[in-house]
Amino acid sequence: MIVVRPLNELIGLLPPLAALVFFGDFDTWRVITSFGVVGLVIGYGLLSWLTTKYRITDSQVELHKGVVFRQRRSIPRDRIRTVDLTAKLGHRLFRLSAVRVGTGQQERTPGEGTVTLDAVTAVEAERLRQALLRKTEHVEDADEEGVTIASLDTRWYRYAPLTLSGFISIGIVIGFLMNLVNELDLRFSEVGFFRRALHWLSSAEPATVVPVVAGFAIVLSVLASLAGYLLQNHNYRLTRQSDGTVRVRRGLLTTRSVSIEEKRLRGAVLHEPLLLRAGGGGRVTAVTTGLNKVGGSSLLLPPAPRPEADRVTADVLAVADTPTASPLTQHPARAKTRRIIRAVVPTVVIAAVLLALAETADWPTWLWIVAAVLVPVSALVALDRYRALGHSLTNDYLVARSGSLDRRTVALRRDGIIGWKLTRTLFQRRARVFTLTAVTAAGSGGYSVLDIGDEQGLDLAEAAIPGLIGQFLIRG
Amino acid sequence: MSESEWRLRAPANLVSKRAVLLWTLRAVIFWVVVVGAQGVVLLVVDGAPTWLRATMVVAAVVGVVHALVMPRWRYRVHRWETTGDAVFTRSGWISQEWRLAPISRIQTVDTARGPLQQLLNLSTITVTTASAQGPLRVEGLDAEVAARVVDELAATTQATPGDAT
Numbered sequence: 001m002i003v004v005r006p007l008n009e010l011i012g013l014l015p016p017l018a019a020l021v022f023f024g025d026f027d028t029w030r031v032i033t034s035f036g037v038v039g040l041v042i043g044y045g046l047l048s049w050l051t052t053k054y055r056i057t058d059s060q061v062e063l064h065k066g067v068v069f070r071q072r073r074s075i076p077r078d079r080i081r082t083v084d085l086t087a088k089l090g091h092r093l094f095r096l097s098a099v100r101v102g103t104g105q106q107e108r109t110p111g112e113g114t115v116t117l118d119a120v121t122a123v124e125a126e127r128l129r130q131a132l133l134r135k136t137e138h139v140e141d142a143d144e145e146g147v148t149i150a151s152l153d154t155r156w157y158r159y160a161p162l163t164l165s166g167f168i169s170i171g172i173v174i175g176f177l178m179n180l181v182n183e184l185d186l187r188f189s190e191v192g193f194f195r196r197a198l199h200w201l202s203s204a205e206p207a208t209v210v211p212v213v214a215g216f217a218i219v220l221s222v223l224a225s226l227a228g229y230l231l232q233n234h235n236y237r238l239t240r241q242s243d244g245t246v247r248v249r250r251g252l253l254t255t256r257s258v259s260i261e262e263k264r265l266r267g268a269v270l271h272e273p274l275l276l277r278a279g280g281g282g283r284v285t286a287v288t289t290g291l292n293k294v295g296g297s298s299l300l301l302p303p304a305p306r307p308e309a310d311r312v313t314a315d316v317l318a319v320a321d322t323p324t325a326s327p328l329t330q331h332p333a334r335a336k337t338r339r340i341i342r343a344v345v346p347t348v349v350i351a352a353v354l355l356a357l358a359e360t361a362d363w364p365t366w367l368w369i370v371a372a373v374l375v376p377v378s379a380l381v382a383l384d385r386y387r388a389l390g391h392s393l394t395n396d397y398l399v400a401r402s403g404s405l406d407r408r409t410v411a412l413r414r415d416g417i418i419g420w421k422l423t424r425t426l427f428q429r430r431a432r433v434f435t436l437t438a439v440t441a442a443g444s445g446g447y448s449v450l451d452i453g454d455e456q457g458l459d460l461a462e463a464a465i466p467g468l469i470g471q472f473l474i475r476g
Numbered sequence: 477m478s479e480s481e482w483r484l485r486a487p488a489n490l491v492s493k494r495a496v497l498l499w500t501l502r503a504v505i506f507w508v509v510v511v512g513a514q515g516v517v518l519l520v521v522d523g524a525p526t527w528l529r530a531t532m533v534v535a536a537v538v539g540v541v542h543a544l545v546m547p548r549w550r551y552r553v554h555r556w557e558t559t560g561d562a563v564f565t566r567s568g569w570i571s572q573e574w575r576l577a578p579i580s581r582i583q584t585v586d587t588a589r590g591p592l593q594q595l596l597n598l599s600t601i602t603v604t605t606a607s608a609q610g611p612l613r614v615e616g617l618d619a620e621v622a623a624r625v626v627d628e629l630a631a632t633t634q635a636t637p638g639d640a641t
Contacts, residue, residue, distance in 0.1 A: 066585050289606075413595075419577035419612075422484070426570050432481055437609070439577070445608025454481035468578055472564055474483045 046337060054117050055359035056131065061101060063115050075115055079103040081264045081290030083129045084297050085257040087122065092255065094288065100297075102290030103379070114290075122158060131258055133200040134243050145237030147213055150301060150312045157229055159303035161273040163283075166225030170217070173224075212466060234303040238312065241441050246286075246316055251459060266416035269315045270324040277407060282309040285441035286316070287412060298443070300421035323397035323411035328390030334431040335451035336386040343382035347375045356412050381405065389448045391460060398464050400449040410447045414438050414464050422457070436461060487557035488565045494596045495554065496618025498554045499547035501592055507539030510636065556614040558629060563603055565612050580636045581605050585629045587622050600613075601625060 014292060044067070052065040060072040082102040091097055098118035113427060121126065160166075234252035241247055245259040267287040285303040301312045314322040354368035384404040392399045396418065401409040419439040428434050428451070436449040436457045451462065461469045514532040518524050549569040557564045563582070565575045583606055587599045599622035604611040617625070 034484065418581035418607060421576075421609060422574040424572050424574075425542070429572075437606045438607065439609045441606035445610075454485075458482075458484055465578075468562060469484070469576055471559060472485055472487075472576075476484050 017474060035295040054115075058130070061132070063116055066354055070369060072114055075101065075103050077132065080132050082297075083132055083259045083328075084287065085125050085129060086254065086255075087119075087251075088254045091119050092253070094123045097122045099125050099128055118476045129240075129257070129259055130243065133245050133261060146241040148237060148239050149246070150236075150238045150304075150308065150314045152233060152250075152302075153304070153308075156233075156302065157226060158305045159276060159279060159281040159305075160225045160229035162279045163273065163303055164275070165228050166221030166223070167217075169224045169228055170221050176458065218453065231300065236302060238300060238316070246300075246394070247422040247442060250299075250302070255303060256297070258299075260286055261290075262287050262318075264442070265317070266440055267410065267412040267414075268317060268322075269411075270309060270313065270445075272306075272407045272409070274405050274407070276303055280306050282306045284309050284313050287410070287416075287440070287447075289442045293407060295427060315396075317411070319396070322390075323394045323399050324409045326392050326394055326397075326399055328392045328401055329456070330389075330398065330450055331386075331389045332433065332453040334453070335389055335433050336383070338427065338431055338433065338451055339382040339386045339389075340379060343378040343385070347371060347378045351375060363432050389450060393463055394458060398447075398449075398460075400438075400447060402448070411442060412438055414448050419445060419463055420461055420465075422461075433457075438464070487555040489556050489565055491551070491554050491556070491614065491616040492598055492618040492621070493551070494598055494618070496547045496551045498592055498596055498598055498616050499550055500543055503539070503543040503546055504548070507535065508521060509542060518547070553604045554615065556583050556617075558625065560632070563612055563629070564578075565614055577605050577612055578604060579629070579632050582629065585626050585633065587626055589619070600625070603629070 002079045046066065047067045051067055051070075052063070055062045056077075059077055059078070060074045061077060062182055063070070064072050074319045080101055080103055082100065082234050084100040085097045086100065087097040094121040098116060099120060100114055100116045103113050117128070200397070201213075210391070230387050231252045231254075233250050235255075236248070236250040239247050239249075240261070244262050245264070246262060247257060247259045249257045249390075258311050259325070265286060266326055269285045269287060271285065272281075272282040280304075282301075283299070285298045286300050288298065300316060301309055304312075310322045312327045314320065314325055317323070321428040351368050351374075352373035354363065354371050357363040358365045360366050381404050385402070388401055388403055388407050390401050393414075396413055396415075397408065397411045401407065417440055418437045420433055420436040421439055423437070424434040431451075436456060437446045438451050439446050440447075449457065449460070458469065458473060464475065511532055514528055514535065518528055518532065546569055550567075552596050553566060553572055555566045560581050563575075563577050563579065567573050567575075572637055579588040582603055584602075584604045584614075586600060586602050589599050593599060593616075598616050599616040601617060601622050602611045603613075614622075614625075
């Protein structure tokens, strides 16, 4: 803790500091400020370490912390659902780890239901993980490996470029660099290579620039997504431990270990974004109480072949066949009309507005041409979205699927449903469809069956939890 | 609009008639601020853009229609019911939301009263469950009715075992 917190922050500050030293025009005042900032960061880390204490009693986990605002948080041990060990690079240098304990409590403010101990030694973290999740007295070896459900196969790397993470990370990096260049007033245009590149970009024909830039972007994004896959999923293992938890371990520089209490596992989500689906792959996340929605802590399986995704889902949920692959009932054709209208009308309106602006206000004409080309594309996406819509009910699970660019199939345990939400917009009422949301304590709190037919949806709600909605239905 | 397939009946109880006044007051306050801000700019700033007059007129017309139509529409939609094992609410106006929660899954039941509601002797019941989807709300109930309902719900909830997740 004493070094790790500032160290992690310093690692984040390294690139700009290095850039400042190597490229910046030296300015004593600026250097003093940066060292002052470093000093403050270290001082604050020291103070937080001195003021943080935790205690684990028979019934409670208590954390006292805060430099200016003192904070005391305690959570009952029998409410602990998940334990997440995260070790960033700074932690790993000193064999430390951050322990995040999640409960099933509803979070009104983010973080209310969790306690984070940042950082304890890796050995202590492992001891805590076992102690906190063990409800019954039983002895476990310190290095128990558990039963492996799945582990990383190097062939899965071929799915990495099929996620958009590469594009996104390139965008972030470029944005960051641009910002840095601006901030530090670096003059890249004076470096020969960049000047030649810029000159070529501004002078060459668009017909050659566009493919070259596009090719460059694709190669970069493939490399970035491969690197991202390596960083996040190196040494990925999914195991079932003898203390009734499933455990995911992964990561190259930042290592994570997430333990989920099996009793609290309410289902799983199969994610198949368009590209990944085209390549026959999928990604699986857990629906459980006690995990933060952010930070990817609920990941069960990184992008992997679809049959593997189905096998892992079935194994984790302890069923013979995964509910996420069960045959689905389609939604009425009225839902298709709605999908098409919702996708096509906005693009047509945008194209029309751009056309009008091109005619009257001298906007470039290619804008409305691009928008017009997008109209049939949006219609195709709409058709695909309709094809994705579906639901089914198995013995234990409610299954719902929707989305095209980001298709997700949710399997939610029927006994984990703690209520219904039925929403009907004016247009949905006219189309005799509605959105049925199964309310649950786990995951995002609610999972929707989009545009289900009136009759169909009410029957589904009654069949999933007999007797709840039934008392309000008109029999006839 | 065909309702033949929609076999879900509306919850039994209406909210207080004074809720119409509550929603009207809220809408009026909102629109007075929106129109008033534009009016102040028009009066105070020299050479305020002319289109500001147009948006102010539009805002005024929309505001009047909204303040007249929305509260009455809402009053017809907002309904609630509690049975021995469930809480059932309907809310909204153009878009409508129906919520159902089994008593066994309820975590807390509270009432809240804003300044306007205190003025009109109204109360909002909030029924929270363990979900991040947010609580069930019944807005604009008569304060005494609300207090009674909360007592009843609290009694039934306590009698039901389980940790409501």
